[in-house]
Amino acid sequence: MARYGMVIDTRKCVGCYACRVSCQMQNELPVEESYIKFYEKETGVFPNVKNEIIPVQCQHCEDAPCVSVCPTKATYTTDEGIVLVDADKCIGCKYCMVACHYGARTQDHNTGVVEKCRFCAELVAEGKQPACVSTCISNARIFGDLDDPNSEVSKAIVKMNAQPLRPDLGKAKIYYVR
């Protein structure tokens, strides 16, 4: 059984928002709703400064707080480690939105159901890559099986010393190169 994860190389990210648009298309989201949010972080003092662009979406935590707080078990983790929402069970209480460390969840304005990045589970089941990965113009995103030491993603994590955003906050499965 695979255990899916991702690497995002922020050094390669140009902030073109292509991943966000492809995600919105894949998930049929309106323009104002999105599962990928962009943050900018400045470090250093002029003239020695660095500006990072950090795309953030559901980190598919192994010990996800959204899964444990969801009172209806609408949010669950698949055998492949993807955190999903069963839209037929969600009551829209927003407890998961409050509990998420990464502010990765949004509420559908029409149905009231809370949704988020699904690692494009239906594409992955067909052996394809998630939409944000295949569309990324600078190949800043790598997706694959974290349990397979020879997968591209596993090698990239080791080679570039990729780390979760806040390893102390939980076992996130998106690793960032910064």
Next chain:
Amino acid sequence: MVWGTIIAAYLFLAGLSAGAFLTSSYAARKYPDAKTVRVVGRLISPILMGIGLLLLIVDAEAGLKDPLRFIYLFTNFSSVMTIGTYFISFFMMAAAYIALMELLKKDTNKIVEYVGIVFAVATAIYTGFLIGVIGAVPLWNTAILPILFVVSAFSTGIAGTMLVSALLDKKVVHHVMSLKKIHLTLLVAEVFLIFTMFLITSSTNESAAQSVSMLLTGEYSALFWFGLIVAGLILPITIEALELWNSKKLHQTPAGLEVAASGSHGIAATLITESAVLAGGFILRYLLLAAAVPVIFL
């Protein structure tokens, strides 16, 4: 603000309802002749909880559109919300039964009342645990918050019961002095708990420190100082303390004892105090939800 005014009102009403139930149980034992307090507490408790639950259902939009989904609320035992759903269900059943018996003027089953007392306390604690376990919001994620919520729940419960009782029976509020003493203690404890929480939590975490400064000096400082601290706590503490002091002085002379027994004082002080406590109880919960600064993950 993911959780806003509606959830603040729900947390307030759940605590108030649990507190009113406990107040009535206490009054039934300690003051069997203060019937109004007992009846009022027992009647308002399930009504207020009911209003709170309606608010919750309205806020849970996806469930509102497909109400059968609410059954799933009983399924995830690792969620405080599921545990709370059980607590509230048991509490509501007991409170509704006891209110019904009161309306029918029948004796209540003691065991049901004890079950009600246990789940009233559980409901009050749960409202604190619900947001207390959220690690993503350091302001809430403290051990003291559930205790603060319980103290505030009991305090607003006494206030709500006394307010309605005073309107129905002007004399009764002067008979239940020990209830006033408990109330005063709870209010003083609340001030202490609020500032303890703020001091400790703001020294442990940057987000919590931001939340605390939003409340003390920032965006919400006017509501915090004037609404919660002055109107919701200091004012009722002052009036309640003066009332207790006066009643103590009255009881020292036979003539005073007669005045006290006749209950000829007005109810203005009670109305002001209890309304202020209720307003403060809501403001406390509103502010804690509004000032929720999430952890920094970048």
